[in-house]
Amino acid sequence: MDLAYAPLARVQTLLRRRELSAVELTQAVLDRILALDNEIKAYLTVAPEWALEQAEEADRRRASGNDSSPLLGIPLAIKDLICVEGVPNTCGSRMLENYIPPFSATVIEKLRAAGAVILGKTNTDEFAMGSSTENSAFFATRNPWDLNRVPGGSSGGSAAAVAAGMAFGALGSDTGGSVRQPAAMCGVVGVKPSYGRVSRWGLVAFASSLDQIGPLARTVTDAAILLGVIAGHDPRDSTSVDTPVPDYPSFLTGEVRGLRVGVPQEYFGEGIQPEVEAAVREAIGTLAGLGAEIVEVSLPHTDAALPVYYLIAPSEASANLARYEGLRYGLSLEGPDLWQTYRRTRGQGFGAEVKRRIMLGTYALSAGYYDAYYLKAGKVRTLIRRDFDQALARCDVLVAPTTPTTAFRLGEKVDDPLQMYLADLFTLALSLAGLCGVSVPCGFDQNGLPIGLQIMGRAFDEATVLRMAHAYEQATEWHLQHPPLRANG
Amino acid sequence: MPRLLPAPIGGGFRWSQRQAVTCLERPVGDLFPYLRRDEVSGGREVRSVTDTASRVEHPLSTSLYPLLPGLSAAWSHAIIDDKELFALQKNLARYALAMKELSLAEVEHVAELAQLDLSDDEKELFRRQLSSILEYAERLRLLDTEAIPPTATVLPLENVMREDCVQPSLPVADVLANAPAAEANCFRVPVVLEGEG
Numbered sequence: 001m002d003l004a005y006a007p008l009a010r011v012q013t014l015l016r017r018r019e020l021s022a023v024e025l026t027q028a029v030l031d032r033i034l035a036l037d038n039e040i041k042a043y044l045t046v047a048p049e050w051a052l053e054q055a056e057e058a059d060r061r062r063a064s065g066n067d068s069s070p071l072l073g074i075p076l077a078i079k080d081l082i083c084v085e086g087v088p089n090t091c092g093s094r095m096l097e098n099y100i101p102p103f104s105a106t107v108i109e110k111l112r113a114a115g116a117v118i119l120g121k122t123n124t125d126e127f128a129m130g131s132s133t134e135n136s137a138f139f140a141t142r143n144p145w146d147l148n149r150v151p152g153g154s155s156g157g158s159a160a161a162v163a164a165g166m167a168f169g170a171l172g173s174d175t176g177g178s179v180r181q182p183a184a185m186c187g188v189v190g191v192k193p194s195y196g197r198v199s200r201w202g203l204v205a206f207a208s209s210l211d212q213i214g215p216l217a218r219t220v221t222d223a224a225i226l227l228g229v230i231a232g233h234d235p236r237d238s239t240s241v242d243t244p245v246p247d248y249p250s251f252l253t254g255e256v257r258g259l260r261v262g263v264p265q266e267y268f269g270e271g272i273q274p275e276v277e278a279a280v281r282e283a284i285g286t287l288a289g290l291g292a293e294i295v296e297v298s299l300p301h302t303d304a305a306l307p308v309y310y311l312i313a314p315s316e317a318s319a320n321l322a323r324y325e326g327l328r329y330g331l332s333l334e335g336p337d338l339w340q341t342y343r344r345t346r347g348q349g350f351g352a353e354v355k356r357r358i359m360l361g362t363y364a365l366s367a368g369y370y371d372a373y374y375l376k377a378g379k380v381r382t383l384i385r386r387d388f389d390q391a392l393a394r395c396d397v398l399v400a401p402t403t404p405t406t407a408f409r410l411g412e413k414v415d416d417p418l419q420m421y422l423a424d425l426f427t428l429a430l431s432l433a434g435l436c437g438v439s440v441p442c443g444f445d446q447n448g449l450p451i452g453l454q455i456m457g458r459a460f461d462e463a464t465v466l467r468m469a470h471a472y473e474q475a476t477e478w479h480l481q482h483p484p485l486r487a488n489g
Numbered sequence: 490m491p492r493l494l495p496a497p498i499g500g501g502f503r504w505s506q507r508q509a510v511t512c513l514e515r516p517v518g519d520l521f522p523y524l525r526r527d528e529v530s531g532g533r534e535v536r537s538v539t540d541t542a543s544r545v546e547h548p549l550s551t552s553l554y555p556l557l558p559g560l561s562a563a564w565s566h567a568i569i570d571d572k573e574l575f576a577l578q579k580n581l582a583r584y585a586l587a588m589k590e591l592s593l594a595e596v597e598h599v600a601e602l603a604q605l606d607l608s609d610d611e612k613e614l615f616r617r618q619l620s621s622i623l624e625y626a627e628r629l630r631l632l633d634t635e636a637i638p639p640t641a642t643v644l645p646l647e648n649v650m651r652e653d654c655v656q657p658s659l660p661v662a663d664v665l666a667n668a669p670a671a672e673a674n675c676f677r678v679p680v681v682l683e684g685e686g
Contacts, residue, residue: 366599383637
């Protein structure tokens with residue numbers, strides 16, 4: 001299928017002109033998944049029959065003249081942390097291996113109402129805890145650009161599926177970088193919306209003050225279309241904010257003249273792969289060439305983001321994951337009494353990283369340590385937010401690398417949690433501040449592995465961030481390159 | 490201002506009492522004049538620190554590493570004045586308190602709080618890994634946050650009100666469909682109170 005990497009707008013035009021039906025399109029993507037996914041392993045569950053039913057429905061809807069939705073008949077992939085009624089939702093965990101949600105997340109209801117076709121559920125680090133998708137209890141996903149490398153994580157399945165043309169877009173979730181980081185490592189666009197922009201109802205909770213659902217796509221325009229559909233206030237999520245959702249695609253004018261782009265010095269230098277720094281510096285030059293004004297800024301507490309994140313996120317996780325007790329849903333290993341049922345179920349059902357974070361969070365919240373760890377981290381989080389407030393008072397967006405390095409090898413960091421955590425170094429601070437950001441492809445290293453440019457913006461100002469990303473994308477050709485897969489023909 | 494001198498090469502760090510470290514990127518040749526100037530002004534050279542509790546002497550490079558963000562094992566000694574020496578001692582005292590590695594008993598206590606069965610191997614693995622992650626987190630202690638309010642959520646907190654009316658909910662059978670055991674429209678659970686059942 002030569003449409004595998006086509007942008008949404010082109011596919012939509014073909015569908016509207018009846019040169020292609022949603023059923024034909026969906027069948028072609030399913031065929032591609034069949035041909036490629038044995039190697040890449042992006043999907044945990046594919047629902048071919050249901051996908052074709054949804055496609056038939058989309059074709060009927062179009063035939064009835066109701067075809068204004070930009071997603072009508074478009075096949076998408078969903079991270080296996082977002083509930084879809086009737087489709088297994090494992091969260092990459094043995095704990096939920098057989099869990100079938102009786103309801104759909106708000107974002108899924110919105111996608112379905114827009115006529116999108118849901119293909120299946122993509123692999124993730126267990127309960128989204130990881131940076132490589134290797135923490136999935138089922139299997140590791142491989143990076144389509146090099147099958148010996150990780151796709152990043154935790155939304156690695158979604159990023160790999162989009163990069164390999166096994167979906168026209170996908171949803172992931174970003175707690176500390178889990179959309180932006182795999183997007184960068186797989187050479188696709190990933191959006192982390194502002195905290196409160198997208199409803200979390202039906203997203204299995206990891207760290208509730210940080211979690212946000214975000215789209216992954218092959219172009220900024222496609223990502224903007226997806227974000228426009230899933231964003232908005234939801235009374236079922238008390239942290240979703242009641243503020244208008246702009247028409248994102250209309251902001252993608254290519255015009256960035258006069259916008260101020262801040263370059264935070266702390267995101268460059270030690271620990272960063274030289275090719276990543278070079279590519280990002282060149283991208284900054286491109287933005288300057290487009291008429292943006294480049295300003296040096298400082299985010300002095302950048303160093304603190306990693307320890308703050310790895311105290312706050314596990315603390316929240318330890319509370320959220322208390323619900324898995326083997327009584328109402330999920331794995332249940334009965335012991336001689338209630339307590340042993342809890343302990344056995346949780347001891348066997350959770351993988352190593354999840355247990356490690358529950359332990360860390362429980363310790364940080366426990367009597368005698370709360371002030372020194374959780375409370376201290378919350379205070380430093382305030383300092384991190386103030387850094388961004390000050391920088392973004394002077395600038396419209398900030399730009400930096402998305403990741404310190406390109407995709408690493410499978411198995412390279414699994415035995416050293418701290419090394420693995422460092423893969424999120426550049427994405428954590430933005431999450432802690434609750435702001436929005438995009439990763440957009442900005443080059444390749446010597447091994448042909450993609451590099452991501454991170455564009456960060458003010459809370460609820462996704463429009464400006466996407467506008468900058470789009471202008472950069474249109475001035476470059478990185479997004480036109482695709483992984484060297486056999487099925488490309 | 491203390492001077493932390495690199496061994497054998499690198500930039501220079503300045504370390505103020507309250508705030509973290511700012512990198513000053515100085516060429517190597519520049520460092521010796523600083524050393525001499527400090528000797529003249531009565532600064533003292535610190536090459537190692539002793540943990541007063543265990544009486545173990547640590548070379549500065551490794552013992553100070555978690556205390557000073559940005560410092561790596563490449564640093565061997567620092568020049569500091571009396572005031573800074575006092576601050577360093579204060580930090581070290583706090584650091585020594587926090588730096589004790591987790592014990593197996595502590596790991597078992599936390600596992601019990603978290604309701605997790607752990608194997609002996611897991612206990613030892615987590616003891617080591619959690620110790621090193623917490624050690625990394627120690628660098629936060631250097632930031633003065635006395636007057637800083639904590640952030641628990643980035644959103645301004647306000648009450649959300651709605652009409653108190655019945656909304657459609659999921660059928661009971663759907664809700665119980667994932668339960669390991671159900672009976673009479675309820676989740677079936679093991680005996681909770683002793684002597685009943």
